[in-house]
Amino acid sequence: MSVLTSERPSGERHGEPGKRGRRGAPALALAILTGAAARLWLIVLLTAGWEVGTRIAKDPFFPPPSTILRVMHEIWFSGPVSQLLLTDKAIDDFRPSFINLFGGWSLAAAGGVLLGIVIGRSRAVGEILDPLLQFGRSIPPPTLIPFFIVILDLGTPMQVTTIAFGVVWPVLLNTIDGVRTVDSLQLQTARVFDITGAQRLRRIILPAAAPKIFAGLRVSLGFALILMVISELIGSTTGIGAHLINSQQSLELPEMWAGIVLLGLLGCLFNAIFVLVERRLLSWHRGARRLDS
Amino acid sequence: MLEVENLTHAYGDAPPVIVGIDLEVKPGELVSIVGPSGCGKSTLLRCVAGLQSPTGGRVLLDGKPVDKVPGNLAVVFQDYSRSLFPWMSVRDNVALPLRRRGLGRAERREASGKALESVGLADAGAKYPWQLSGGMQQRVAIARALAYRPEFLIMDEPFGSVDAQTREDLEDLLLRVRGDSGMTILLVTHDIDESVYVGHRVIVLSRSPGRVRADLPVGLPSARDQITTRERPEFVHLRAEVGRLVRGHETPADPAS
Amino acid sequence: MRRAHILRGAAGVAGAVVVAELVSRTGLVDPDSLPPASVVLWRAAELVVDTEFLTDVANTLKAWLGGLLLATVVAVAAGVVLSSTPWLNRATRIVVEFMRPIPSVALIPLAIVTFSSPTETKMSLVFYAASWPILINTLYALRDVDPVAKETMRSFGFGKTSVLVRVSLPSAAPFVATGVRIAAAVGLVVVVSTELVAGAGEGVGGYLMETQSGGGRPDLMLAGAVWAGLLGLLINTALVAMERRAFRWHTVRTAATA
Known part of the structure; x- marks a missing residue:
């Protein structure tokens, strides 16, 4: 059973352990600055090019980024301090979106891990369900949105269902794979020391499968954001996706761009938070892997 | 303590790996099992540990047949990097089996601390196994087995994956454990010198299918030393004999007899 | 067994x-x-001879394949160029890490107003969404090429291009192929999503929206989803089979080290 993750060649992500040694503070600061400059110049250049290009072209479909930022600030982030600077519109837009996103994702995560453990522990069950799982994960989730709209109507239940159904597959398949491929010697060790039942599940099987489970959770979080947007574009009157499609239909292009940029920032933010949490929880895995390779 | 009667095992339809093995280990004894590679040493061991049911014969521990892993038995595997759990600290690895002994948190901590101390790793408790060298990791695995306080300890090529110097240190550690704890120990190894150096008895298995080829007492004094013991004529003589048996030559008849 | x-x-x-x-x-x-499974399966069978549905499927696949092929060519080329210019590569990495998590479907409204033809809209969105997984896998794979292999080539006097063609690209190929497979699945999601939003009776998504607006025909919708699932399964299986065939040496090697 192959696994849907962003499979990458192994190896550590950020090399260069930094040859800092006994250099003084100014030299160190300089090194950090030049390092940052070497990484960041392109993104600055691209943003500047975007600004200049759009100003020259004056194409109403492509407002300059400064305008986009200004609009973002106006419609969402110019609220009172008591609301963390969020405007009422921001709260109206963000709240339903976040409820859909995290509701669907949490449902998928809980269901995927639980089912995955059950299926992964039994070979027979796994073989019986294999074709169904392969089929289920192959359905592009948006194709089911019209169906969910008909049976659940527009609204949160439809969106949560869409997201949960769409993102459960990476979690489920990765959990099955992780639980099934626990090292045989680790299981034998557990048998020798009479670690059975819930103890075995909690202390041996789940930690051993955790790296794969987390990989699945991360893929599904990115996917959940996509499905949140698409389900709001099609079947919603509230949320960030609805804002996007409304401003497109009334041809308020800067507002639409503000939505796109906001979603991009949210994507980066969620991804970054997840990576941080994962690093904390799975520090043992990175350490052990580094020595293996 | 341990009796193995007419033990035979075959995997599926393949020819048997071990055939008609009989052996007995008395309490407090350390018995080494050597044999050429592929003689079914590990299969024998897995049957004794209850990790595998043999296709024929039986294993008795304290007179009771072994049908699952007995509670008073511990195993030290060769591959420490896989048998220690990388997600737990060294201390937690050692303390984990003690949960089944019904010990409280403080008692577990104390027992694991003592066990780590006895293998010379008193300061490594908070580290993760993969932060230690191979030899130290195998010490942790031994400490885990010791903390469990088994009456019977099985070691499957425990020093097969460490360098020669570390190997000697670990052999001496094993001798100390043997002396201090009074545990009964079954050691599987492919190293002939090692089998003689640490054992009370050496059992030689024949090439596949594995059978007991010889059962030789080690006539060396209990106090052993890496240099002087290996110089003793008894040691030299016995290792030569074991060597011949492992390689499949008959021991030439002693001209004196 | x-x-x-x-x-x-x-x-x-x-x-x-x-x-x-x-x-x-x-x-x-x-x-x-x-609706009962038998009804759904019967509808699905009927769709095979439904020329309207078949035209929709062909439309969807055309846009998907076009975008995916374009993305493969561009992303692999970009990956090779970036990998051979370290100063550019370093700066690009952070741009890529920023751009990748942007949900591609957020661009659907923009693409709809920017491009005139629906096929262009879909193809450009598939192109955008499919490029990232391929580019990222290419970058990481080229970075992780065994330096010993490269130095071996160089020690025999081969130049940069030979090293690239004979060592770097072949050893990166399996990971690039995995990137293409991920991109194919993502592309399918994006193309159907775009059709659902555009809703103008275009492609599989348009077909599904029509059955929804026509009073709601769950049997037809599920039949359409059955085909979408089978199609996705077929595409994935075909790509996996191709990878297995083309990179047998790779699976053997990873199995040995695993």
């Missing part, structure tokens, strides 16, 4: 169909919302 596996799988499929049939027939769930 292999036969038992297939038999169990078949039993699972049959069991699922029977259960779906029963919950609907016995009224456990409303048959108007969830």
